[in-house]
Amino acid sequence: MNHDVYISLGSNLGNRKAYLQQAIEGIAMRVGTIVDIAPIYETPSWGFAGEAFLNTCLLSRTYLSPDEVMAQLLQIEHELGRERTPSKGYQSRTIDLDILFYDDRIINTELLTVPHPLLHRRKFVLKPLAAIDEHKEHPILKKTVAELLRTTDDTSPVQRLTDQLSFPAQKSPFLHYKYIAIEGNIGSGKTTLATKIAEDFNAKLILEQFSDNPFLPKFYENPKQYGFTLEMSFLTERYQQMRDQLAQMDLFKEFVVSDYDIFKSLIFSKITLTDDEFVLYRKLFYILYNQIIKPDLYVFLYQNTDRLIENIKKRGRDYEQNISPDYLKKIHYGYLDFIQKNTAINSLIIDVTDLDFVKYYTHYDFIIEKIREN
Incomplete structure (x- = not known):
């Protein structure tokens, strides 16, 4: 806070x-x-x-x-x-x-x-x-x-006195970026980091709108039955949000920062869908993906599985409490596979397993400096 x-x-x-x-x-x-x-x-x-x-x-x-x-x-x-x-x-x-x-x-x-x-x-x-x-x-x-x-x-x-003191010239580390996507596994802290960056560096903030998705709790209870419905729901919501938000740039903001990139739809769907469902889903995905503005910087926050489970328990969302370590590992490998294969994307992986960038300013400053150096 x-x-x-x-x-x-x-x-x-x-x-x-x-x-x-x-x-x-x-x-x-x-x-x-x-x-x-x-x-x-x-x-x-x-x-x-x-x-x-x-x-x-x-x-x-x-x-x-x-x-x-x-x-x-x-x-x-x-x-x-x-x-x-x-x-x-x-x-x-x-x-x-x-x-x-x-x-x-x-x-x-x-x-x-x-x-x-x-x-x-x-x-x-x-x-x-x-x-x-x-x-x-x-x-x-x-x-x-x-x-x-x-x-x-x-x-x-x-x-x-008539003399005046000057506000410090705060040079943003993000001057050469117009759009930054903060990504990571479930519970990695991407929303918290994106929000802090937006507040501290005058950025337009785009947060994924997932809390009201009616299919998410059902998916965690029955992945096979609700997998395709959930992924299609996420894809259309993410596409519409990104299309609308990135098209309406705020003249009073320096840049845009989001807590997700739409490509996560393909990463998660590959894990949750059957092979036949994924083939169909991938065709629909690329039709929409090719119409979306891509981030200038893709930041991936890595945390080990034990820390992710700990964070998931702390935030207390009932429908997340039964997420298995195996599922989190599959998501992690999906992200790494995406980063390794898409070399044209400017990606940055930061290990935040031992960092608490909310509690300790030095940890937060370490992350900002990593982005600055990229």
Whole structure:
């Protein structure tokens, strides 16, 4: 899931604006997408005698946990020359990064307290925070940021500057692709990955519409009776969806990403149909397949059979629980056979057996880098 994290930034040493900008670049690289950046405010040092601070705030959208976000912020501070020494109290710093809010969560751990415990007492935090979202409610105090700003006991002057900070130039790793298909066996995570890529890189998302197919549960109960009906149903649905979705390109999206390629129809049908049924099905398939736009990149997510079965059990679809390991292996070999024989297709196989690209950003970044390098 995406999480909204509000982060305060401050600097009172050296080129203060440059440090703020470098921190923003680091947050975009290590934490998540930058959604909004507040103006810059200059304020006296708070809690100690020192040079004036430049302060701002930003909203980032991230997949990281609160502890992971904080760990990345500390690393950015370290790289920008700050060493935190709590025993010495407040002091001047090249950069200061704090989590103000993480969604609406209340967190009290040894590492982290969220919302920030002094947020409501610091005008240099509330001012830029209000510029981003004055209606954001404090989950403990039950007051909006605007209300906290009006009632704070901090009377220190806060001056808004005309200087502005820039959004990071986020170069997409998919600039040379117009259409990417994410494929894989049942339970491999293709839908999750396609959705994450679409959200993070401004892509049009096409998800396979299979959940309402009335023949799927019947097929798992009686494959011989419902095999041909199911495969024809899938083929017509996939063909119609791809034809309609790929013909209607979104001008505000960078590219298209889907969680399937229509060729999977032929892969699955070869396993589920009798020889005679498959011969007929293949003729009908190629009539439709030749009319469909092909992906510029075909990404196949490999997971071993044990991990696939584990994932299938976790997502809890009743009609999938009796899928046999032998059936999954046949599907796997069908995909590999397709990739090996269709050398004209730009294919990329990524082993995700030991990866959890939802829980760990580094795993997700590994996959993105593989696609970038392809």
